[in-house]
Amino acid sequence: MYKYFQVIIVSLILFSCKSTEEFTGFSYDPPDVTNTTDKIIQKQARRTIGVDSPKVWISNEFEGARVNDVYAYDDSTYEVFIAPENSPINNSPWYAFKIWSDTVRMAKIRLNYPDATHRYVPKLQSWVQTDSTWKEQMELPVRYDTATGAATFDILLAPDPIIISGQPLHTSSDLISRLTHRGVLGNSFAEIKKAGESKLGRPVWEMEITEVKPDQKAPVLAIVSRQHPPEVTGYLASLIFLEELTAENDLARKFRETFVVKVFPMLNPDGVDMGHWRHNAGGVDLNRDWENFNQPETRVVKEALEPLKDSELRQMFYAIDFHSTNENIFYPINEEVKTNPDNITQQWVEHVLAENEEVEFSIEPFDTSSPIAKNWFYHTFGIDALTYEVDDRISEKELEQVSRSAAKSLMKVLLENWDKTSVEN
Ligand SMILES: [Zn+2]
Numbered sequence: 010m011y012k013y014f015q016v017i018i019v020s021l022i023l024f025s026c027k028s029t030e031e032f033t034g035f036s037y038d039p040p041d042v043t044n045t046t047d048k049i050i051q052k053q054a055r056r057t058i059g060v061d062s063p064k065v066w067i068s069n070e071f072e073g074a075r076v077n078d079v080y081a082y083d084d085s086t087y088e089v090f091i092a093p094e095n096s097p098i099n100n101s102p103w104y105a106f107k108i109w110s111d112t113v114r115m116a117k118i119r120l121n122y123p124d125a126t127h128r129y130v131p132k133l134q135s136w137v138q139t140d141s142t143w144k145e146q147m148e149l150p151v152r153y154d155t156a157t158g159a160a161t162f163d164i165l166l167a168p169d170p171i172i173i174s175g176q177p178l179h180t181s182s183d184l185i186s187r188l189t190h191r192g193v194l195g196n197s198f199a200e201i202k203k204a205g206e207s208k209l210g211r212p213v214w215e216m217e218i219t220e221v222k223p224d225q226k227a228p229v230l231a232i233v234s235r236q237h238p239p240e241v242t243g244y245l246a247s248l249i250f251l252e253e254l255t256a257e258n259d260l261a262r263k264f265r266e267t268f269v270v271k272v273f274p275m276l277n278p279d280g281v282d283m284g285h286w287r288h289n290a291g292g293v294d295l296n297r298d299w300e301n302f303n304q305p306e307t308r309v310v311k312e313a314l315e316p317l318k319d320s321e322l323r324q325m326f327y328a329i330d331f332h333s334t335n336e337n338i339f340y341p342i343n344e345e346v347k348t349n350p351d352n353i354t355q356q357w358v359e360h361v362l363a364e365n366e367e368v369e370f371s372i373e374p375f376d377t378s379s380p381i382a383k384n385w386f387y388h389t390f391g392i393d394a395l396t397y398e399v400d401d402r403i404s405e406k407e408l409e410q411v412s413r414s415a416a417k418s419l420m421k422v423l424l425e426n427w428d429k430t431s432v433e434n
Pocket residue numbers: 237240332333
């Protein structure tokens with residue numbers, strides 16, 4: 010009888026460990042996702058392929074491109090094969106390619122993904138002579154094939170190349186110019202520096218935004234973005250946040266005079282530039298590497314921020330990690346988990362919902378067992394933190410409205426909470 014009880018107790022302990030501590034992956038993760046040591050990736054051959062006669066040309070010879078093969082199915086249908094950097098991998102099939110034809114003609118393009126299903130609405134981008142950039146022109150409606158997961162769209166081809174991509178193209182080399190264009194950089198209170206290097210030697214940038222005096226005790230807001238290359242809407246939301254944090258108004262100024270903001274605006278530059286579906290150049294999901302830190306990109310953040318634990322003048326206060334998925338969803342830390350300050354996300358979300366009544370949001374709290382960025386901030390600093398997910402298909406107007414109002418209410422909530430802390434101190 011005694012033995013029997015022992016067995017029950019042991020299995021209860023094992024069971025409870027498994028359910029609350031031993032994280033092996035979310036429902037949508039492939040197996041072994043938490044093993045973040047280097048995996049082999051299939052390098053995409055950079056080339057320009059000509060098919061059919063007269064010729065249709067497809068090229069992946071540019072930053073952010075992904076297309077692996079193409080062939081002419083018939084005299085107006087071209088099948089484009091898009092493969093991930095390695096597999097198994099989550100279903101986020103990114104693609105971007107240049108396409109043109111020797112003659113003007115209508116064509117059907119079929120996007121074919123091995124072991125994945127279509128996710129991103131194709132965006133047409135054309136070359137703008139006046140400012141020498143690729144500009145998004147329109148979204149292209151697709152016919153979705155439920156049996157194969159492929160998607161087909163019609164397009165007018167001409168000798169001038171266009172780019173078709175899964176989301177607007179935002180690569181690592183245009184980060185600085187976009188931050189400058191948005192008025193984030195170019196202020197005395199915003200600095201950017203290379204905090205480290207990615208696996209392939211691209212800069213991992215760190216920004217600091219603050220008007221706090223050097224000897225003034227100040228709380229720190231940390232922002233991480235673009236761990237996952239195709240998650241462009243979350244990245245754009247983070248850039249709009251930065252615009253609001255650097256704006257010339259009383260709220261933003263007060264915030265900068267009180268807080269220090271540390272930003273890692275593009276944590277996976279290799280993945281972004283190589284057109285990866287999700288991983289870095291080590292073939293690893295960076296947002297599962299915040300316990301073992303096997304990858305250089307996550308280590309850059311750890312090494313930059315961990316020293317703040319011992320700082321007398323700086324106190325880590327709140328952190329946001331920006332992503333995208335098929336809905337607007339916030340993943341806060343469970344309310345029951347005690348953080349310091351406590352339940353910032355819950356206070357903030359009330360404002361976000363009230364100020365954006367016509368926008369749909371989901372909120373799904375989680376425990377802190379998974380090796381993701383948000384939980385590293387909690388385990389390292391005891392603070393509250395949020396995974397902020399933006400809908401893949403959010404309109405530009407809604408993205409602007411939600412991001413601006415959310416950035417403003419965040420500043421208010423953080424200032425109120427810091428005031429409370431200061432009074433208690
Ligand atoms: Zn993500």
